[in-house]
Amino acid sequence: MIDIKELAKQTKDIRVLYVEDEESVRSQTMMILGMFFEHIDAAFDGEDGWQKYQNNEYDIVFTDISMPRMDGLELTRRIKEIDIYQRVVIISAYNTADYLFKAIELGVEGFILKPIELDKIVLNIKKLSDAINAMKMAQYYQENLEQEIAKKTQIIQKQAVTNKLTGLQNRFALNTYLEELEEEKILIVINIDNFDSINTIYGYENGNKVIQFVATLLSQNMLDNTQLFYLGGDEFAIVSDVISDEKLQIYLTDLQAKIASATLKLEDGNELKGTVTIAVASGKDDVLKKAHVALKEAKNEGKNRIKFYNDNLTIEKLQRQIHEFSPIIREAIDLGDVIPYFQPIVDNRTKTIHKFECLARIVSEDKVYSPFHFINIAQMIGVLPEITKIMIDKSFQAFAKNDYSFSINITEIDLNDNYLCDYFTTKLAEYNINPSRVILEVLEGISTTGVEHSLIQLKQLQKMGFSIAIDDFGAQNSNFERVNSMSVDFIKIDGSFIKNMAEDEKSYSIVKTITTFSKSIGAEVIAEFVHNEAVQKKVEELGIEYSQGYYFAQPQREIVDTF
Structure with a gap:
């Protein structure tokens, strides 16, 4: 098994260009890549990626295939014309022979299928x-040998550590400096806000002028005993001796204000003003990585921010959670410690238990983890379908002993893997379960994204006899027309509305609207998060058919048919 922490140390100096036109995919993949690479430039399509490639140096280019303006194969062709040895990896949902042959002909170094599985991208x-x-090691030794025997040693060394555009020390110089640190320093990373937009609107030549302009402003506003570096793209770094927090905050606030008030006049008469986002880390170990974590956090919050690194940043927490829970999840899958808990769903008309929802839990060292702790991580590391299969098998086994109906949660990833129909067919025969007893719960996002492949599979599952329920309806951008076209059997109203409907008129109105809509399309309604008598009375008042929540029973490891 590859040691992810050790691999991250090996990849810290590798520069990456990632090209993807879908923002949601780009954000999720950037988070994964950020676990390994400290400097990643993201491009929103092939043309943007091409422009960035011409203005920067990259060790690896990851690119999608299907994109506007220029697709990934054309981008790869252009890159290989410039540098046949450039390493390019295709990340795409297309896996047809035609695309594979074209990628091979272009000499790509890898082909990763979406959705991305962490194991595959790590490999x-x-x-x-x-x-x-x-x-790089070979180049390093070769350059050192040449430097020792060449008369132009100083010139070569300066070129190696100096950026031509700004005349400042470059990323290599910063890494070398940080590696040789013997005492704590403060590292300040300055990122130009909206730099991609500047390049797009005003052109890359003017984008370079912005870089030079900011470089000059920074050079003119340095503290004592500091060094300034240009890291490429839209990023600068300042290394400073340790000073008081108060003095540092005053300096950074003043620096931001001076940059925001400065005006760059272009040759065409346009004037540019802008802001910067600043991240700060201190110490002598991993300070650049920590500063980049703080920078990502700041950018997630907005622009023109100052963010100091600490261990409680959201991104840092997520990376720690992935490192912590990945082995727990894998061990639970291997040892069969993914188990279903069962929560009853009560028929409000008969006041009896009508069905149960099967909810995934992981048991590890006498601790029971709910999906809140592991589902997102399981998705990131590519094992969510394995968990779903275990839940199907163990739930079928449990309900083979009685006549209750029961629901199982499936995800869009399960649908994309295209295994459900065959797997369900096998399990129905193995446990002699009638599919009419089984309800498959899917998030409404499957309906709103309109992924036809997923919707076709849901139709096939309905034809097999399964019922379909939309889970957490109202939590996302609800698409009533799309849900209507899906012919679902049940709609589960998002619990955030249900639990507040007794005292919040807006929540009550939303629940009433969803209930009316559900009845109009022939779907029965299940109210989740019913936690007290007042809420249950409101649920019954609206004629909602089913209730589920702690008012009746918590999820339990055994099927308990009383409440």
């Missing part, structure tokens, strides 16, 4: 980093 990163580091 690709390991292979690439090994090759890149070996090449």
